[in-house]
Amino acid sequence: MRWILIALAVLVLLVGLVAVVGALLPKAHVAARAAVYRRPPEEVFAAIHGFAAYPEWRKDASKVELLEPAGGHERFRETGRFGAITFEVDEADAPRRMVTRIADTGLAFGGSWTYELTAVPEGTRLTITERGEVYNVFFRFLSRFVFSHSATIDTLLQALGRKFGETVTPGPA
Numbered sequence: 001m002r003w004i005l006i007a008l009a010v011l012v013l014l015v016g017l018v019a020v021v022g023a024l025l026p027k028a029h030v031a032a033r034a035a036v037y038r039r040p041p042e043e044v045f046a047a048i049h050g051f052a053a054y055p056e057w058r059k060d061a062s063k064v065e066l067l068e069p070a071g072g073h074e075r076f077r078e079t080g081r082f083g084a085i086t087f088e089v090d091e092a093d094a095p096r097r098m099v100t101r102i103a104d105t106g107l108a109f110g111g112s113w114t115y116e117l118t119a120v121p122e123g124t125r126l127t128i129t130e131r132g133e134v135y136n137v138f139f140r141f142l143s144r145f146v147f148s149h150s151a152t153i154d155t156l157l158q159a160l161g162r163k164f165g166e167t168v169t170p171g172p173a
Contacts (some may be wrong), residue, residue: 022137031149032173035157045095051076055113057163108136
């Protein structure tokens with residue numbers, strides 16, 4: 001019985017420590033990563049702007065619904081590991097730049113993603129910058145120390161490479 005109480009006390013202290021550290025971390029973060037594809041900017045832009053086709057090449061997007069525009073912004077709802085999340089396109093300047101953001105409120109996180117495409121001799125350099133916010137202190141701790149703020153970006157960059165039949169290694173922006 002004593003060992004159970006000790007184990008329970010350690011668990012409570014650990015959860016408390018995670019909550020305190022998470023609360024001390026800033027809500028906002030910026031992460032940027034890049035990869036190069038042997039494709040022209042127009043083709044890369046068409047892929048990242050082709051939201052309805054995401055489930056065909058992104059394992060983390062099981063379903064995408066195109067929604068009616070709101071306030072002049074394209075909108076789509078992506079279903080993945082965090083459930084269904086609605087996004088808005090704040091800017092689309094083909095084939096150079098696109099900015100999307102989470103339109104849903106009440107989630108444990110939010111943010112925007114800026115996609116910048118640059119023609120390079122090898123093809124196209126795609127840089128994705130995430131300006132995110134993590135509201136829940138436990139999720140904030142996990143996103144900082146367990147998953148990394150750039151994990152979602154790296155997953156997308158690698159999936160895009162597979163779509164094009166390429167193996168890419170995301171790197172610093």
